[in-house]
Amino acid sequence: MSRQIVVPFGPQHPVLPEPIHLDLVLEDERVVEAIPSIGYIHRGLEKLVEKRDFKDYVFISERICGICSFIHGATYCQSVEKIMGVEIPRRAEFLRAIWSEHSRMHSHLLWLGCFADSMGYENLFMNCWKVREKILDVMERTTGGRIIQGVNRVGGVSRDIDAEELKRIASGIPGLRADFTELTRIFDEDLTVQTRTKGIGMLPRDKAWDLGAVGPVLRGSGHAVDTRCTGYGAYDELDFKPVVRNESDCYARCMVRAEELFTSLDLVENAIDRIPAGDILTKVRGNPTGEFHARAEQPRGEVIHYVKANGKKNLVRHRVRTPTLANIPPLVHMLAGCELADVPVIVLTIDPCIGCMER
Amino acid sequence: MKIGVMAITVLKNLVKGPDTIRYPSQPAKVTEATRGHLVNHIEDCTFCSLCQMHCPADAIKVSRPDRTWTLNQFQCVICGCCMSYCPKDCLLIEQTYLPPTTEEIIVTLIGPDEEKPEEQRNGGNRG
Numbered sequence: 001m002s003r004q005i006v007v008p009f010g011p012q013h014p015v016l017p018e019p020i021h022l023d024l025v026l027e028d029e030r031v032v033e034a035i036p037s038i039g040y041i042h043r044g045l046e047k048l049v050e051k052r053d054f055k056d057y058v059f060i061s062e063r064i065c066g067i068c069s070f071i072h073g074a075t076y077c078q079s080v081e082k083i084m085g086v087e088i089p090r091r092a093e094f095l096r097a098i099w100s101e102h103s104r105m106h107s108h109l110l111w112l113g114c115f116a117d118s119m120g121y122e123n124l125f126m127n128c129w130k131v132r133e134k135i136l137d138v139m140e141r142t143t144g145g146r147i148i149q150g151v152n153r154v155g156g157v158s159r160d161i162d163a164e165e166l167k168r169i170a171s172g173i174p175g176l177r178a179d180f181t182e183l184t185r186i187f188d189e190d191l192t193v194q195t196r197t198k199g200i201g202m203l204p205r206d207k208a209w210d211l212g213a214v215g216p217v218l219r220g221s222g223h224a225v226d227t228r229c230t231g232y233g234a235y236d237e238l239d240f241k242p243v244v245r246n247e248s249d250c251y252a253r254c255m256v257r258a259e260e261l262f263t264s265l266d267l268v269e270n271a272i273d274r275i276p277a278g279d280i281l282t283k284v285r286g287n288p289t290g291e292f293h294a295r296a297e298q299p300r301g302e303v304i305h306y307v308k309a310n311g312k313k314n315l316v317r318h319r320v321r322t323p324t325l326a327n328i329p330p331l332v333h334m335l336a337g338c339e340l341a342d343v344p345v346i347v348l349t350i351d352p353c354i355g356c357m358e359r
Numbered sequence: 360m361k362i363g364v365m366a367i368t369v370l371k372n373l374v375k376g377p378d379t380i381r382y383p384s385q386p387a388k389v390t391e392a393t394r395g396h397l398v399n400h401i402e403d404c405t406f407c408s409l410c411q412m413h414c415p416a417d418a419i420k421v422s423r424p425d426r427t428w429t430l431n432q433f434q435c436v437i438c439g440c441c442m443s444y445c446p447k448d449c450l451l452i453e454q455t456y457l458p459p460t461t462e463e464i465i466v467t468l469i470g471p472d473e474e475k476p477e478e479q480r481n482g483g484n485r486g
């Protein structure tokens with residue numbers, strides 16, 4: 001047996017957009033074990049809930065993550081609305097769904113770009129981000145923010161999308177679909193992508209379930225689990241089928257995300273067709289009492305926002321279970337036995353969002 | 360598995376030129392909705408401190424005795440929360456982004472004197 005050495009990976013590493021540290025125990029070039037350590041960017045956002053008015057906290061909950069911010073804000077609002085017994089206008093639920101799906105598309109395109117970058121494929125990286133810019137333009141036009149939308153409120157949303165703008169979004173969909181088709185074709189056919197992803201970072205179907213994987217990691221291992229199937233918000237009225245792949249490797253997780261771009265586009269189209277007219281914000285009076293946990297599907301998987309309140313304007317507890325944390329044990333399993341050169345690619349396939357994991 | 364699947368896209372991109380703009384020498388794209396930076400029409404402000412109380416980023420300091428309203432532009436995340444609480448609607452978000460800088464910018468606005476309400480009104484009209 002050869003000698004074992006430990007190579008640190010991160011917290012600063014070219015492929016890591018955010019800091020996570022892995023101690024890789026190597027035997028020659030093969031990883032025997034990966035030991036993760038987290039906690040580099042803990043910001044104490046959950047604690048802030050005790051100091052801030054529960055309505056102002058929406059802005060903080062949105063800033064838990066710099067990529068899937070909209071869905072964090074919406075899920076926090078969902079949970080507070082639930083304990084206050086507030087029924088939000090149907091139109092607001094549809095608007096949240098439209099923005100959530102745009103968030104998902106921009107997050108997946110960002111990830112596809114970073115993934116290409118982790119293989120050293122700069123050209124493809126830039127192309128993904130070029131397409132992503134079109135989604136961000138829609139976000140900025142409709143909400144005022146490219147990444148942090150700031151339109152969620154307890155009781156609905158603060159901005160409406162008028163009929164003309166909805167038409168404009170709908171007219172952009174065929175162009176986006178063509179762009180997505182081209183990108184998916186490249187990821188599906190390119191020799192570089194294939195050799196770097198196929199059969200690498202295996203997470204068998206039963207292991208994915210046992211280790212509690214969520215989101216595209218779980219769906220890439222053959223489980224049709226997606227929180228949107230529970231029909232929260234407007235999703236009960238929208239046609240939706242989760243994307244599932246059975247290969248269980250890096251390629252499968254990549255293709256799940258690529259194909260989810262199309263489902264998101266279909267959902268947006270669907271929502272624009274069915275959006276009802278009406279109010280967008282219900283006036284919320286009083287303070288919340290009780291506890292609830294709301295679940296939603298983020299680009300990275302299922303997120304849970306737990307809130308507890310005792311009739312004061314500050315909540316007692318806010319706890320977020322983010323998808324990245326759930327995907328760390330599966331990551332450790334995937335890394336055991338892989339080649340050192342494949343580590344960046346495998347780490348990226350869980351779409352690590354450390355900022356939101358550590359809050 | 361093929362090679363050169365991106366060749367056509369690459370050629371197209373080469374012909375088309377860059378998709379990016381040279382910000383900040385070229386102005387950034389903004390829309391009507393863009394949240395660029397926060398301004399206060401100080402002549403209408405009553406120094407009630409509601410904006411300070413509700414700012415999630417603790418970016419505002421209001422002093423009623425000194426009649427000053429101070430904004431730390433580095434700390435402000437342009438969320439618009441303060442705007443929704445202002446009873447006088449004197450806070451406004453403008454579309455343009457602030458220029459990049461390496462130093463903290465703190466804006467202090469001093470309100471017109473309270474003792475002379477007449478002058479204040481005239482001043483407001485002139486502005």
Ligand code: SF4
Nearest residue numbers: 404405407408410445
């Ligand atoms: S809330 Fe409005 S009126 Fe009150 S101090 Fe702030 S800016 Fe002035």
Ligand code: SF4
Nearest residue numbers: 414435436438439441
């Ligand atoms: S825009 Fe937001 S962060 Fe900026 S001063 Fe107002 S409340 Fe504070």
